[in-house]
Amino acid sequence: MKNLGDVIAIGGGGFGRNPKHNLIEKYILKQANVKKPNILFIPTASAEDKSYIVNFYSCFSRLECSPSHVTFFQRTPRLDSLVNKADVIYVGGGNTKSMLAVWKEWKLDKMLLKAYQNGKILCGVSAGAICWFEQGITDSWASNLNTMDCLGFIDGMACPHYQEEKDRRPSVHKLLKNKNAISGYAIDGGAAVHFKKGEYYKSLQFYSNSNVYKVSLVDGNVNESQLYIDKLEP
Numbered sequence: 722m723k724n725l726g727d728v729i730a731i732g733g734g735g736f737g738r739n740p741k742h743n744l745i746e747k748y749i750l751k752q753a754n755v756k757k758p759n760i761l762f763i764p765t766a767s768a769e770d771k772s773y774i775v776n777f778y779s780c781f782s783r784l785e786c787s788p789s790h791v792t793f794f795q796r797t798p799r800l801d802s803l804v805n806k807a808d809v810i811y812v813g814g815g816n817t818k819s820m821l822a823v824w825k826e827w828k829l830d831k832m833l834l835k836a837y838q839n840g841k842i843l844c845g846v847s848a849g850a851i852c853w854f855e856q857g858i859t860d861s862w863a864s865n866l867n868t869m870d871c872l873g874f875i876d877g878m879a880c881p882h883y884q885e886e887k888d889r890r891p892s893v894h895k896l897l898k899n900k901n902a903i904s905g906y907a908i909d910g911g912a913a914v915h916f917k918k919g920e921y922y923k924s925l926q927f928y929s930n931s932n933v934y935k936v937s938l939v940d941g942n943v944n945e946s947q948l949y950i951d952k953l954e955p
Contacts, residue, residue: 764813817852821852834872865892868902912925
């Protein structure tokens with residue numbers, strides 16, 4: 722078996738909203754187990770929003786790491802060398818469906834799989850959280866929340882923003898009952914779920930009252946169980 726890395730899926734929040742926020746960001750960097758990890762930001766899902774990229778550098782330039790980012794809508798650099806150099810790959814939020822389509826066109830999905838198989842830390846928020854799973858619940862369509870097939874590095878489904886957006890919980894329950902969604906993880910903004918070598922490791926809280934839930938359909942009813950959570954302290 723190859724040396725599978727870590728996946729850290731964040732339900733919402735963090736540097737994208739406040740570049741001075743760094744609790745989950747410090748935790749992510751620590752998982753690399755190197756003194757000054759190279760962290761690569763991939764802001765494809767936000768159409769490479771400039772303020773988002775600025776927030777990334779505002780946050781991570783204050784931490785013990787070497788930050789860089791990749792763009793697809795200007796002249797695109799050699800992707801394989803950037804991915805190979807990275808210890809941590811952080812994917813930003815936005816439109817999951819559009820992001821994955823761009824990645825596949827550039828074969829970044831295959832490079833990310835190789836990075837994962839070589840023990841890298843893969844992480845991200847919202848679209849950047851669900852992309853690693855077998856299935857994600859996404860608002861890529863304006864009309865309603867939908868499930869979509871994602872990269873499949875982690876088994877099961879993931880839904881971000883679980884308590885932040887009023888439509889999320891009822892939509893997840895409906896999708897499960899209609900058998901349009903598979904069992905998985907519902908992640909509040911301010912919470913994250915950490916996997917090691919493809920297996921659940923722990924749940925993390927970096928905003929108060931934020932949680933992670935395991936959701937599934939049992940005998941026609943939705944079972945929602947709150948997972949034990951580790952609180953990250955400043």
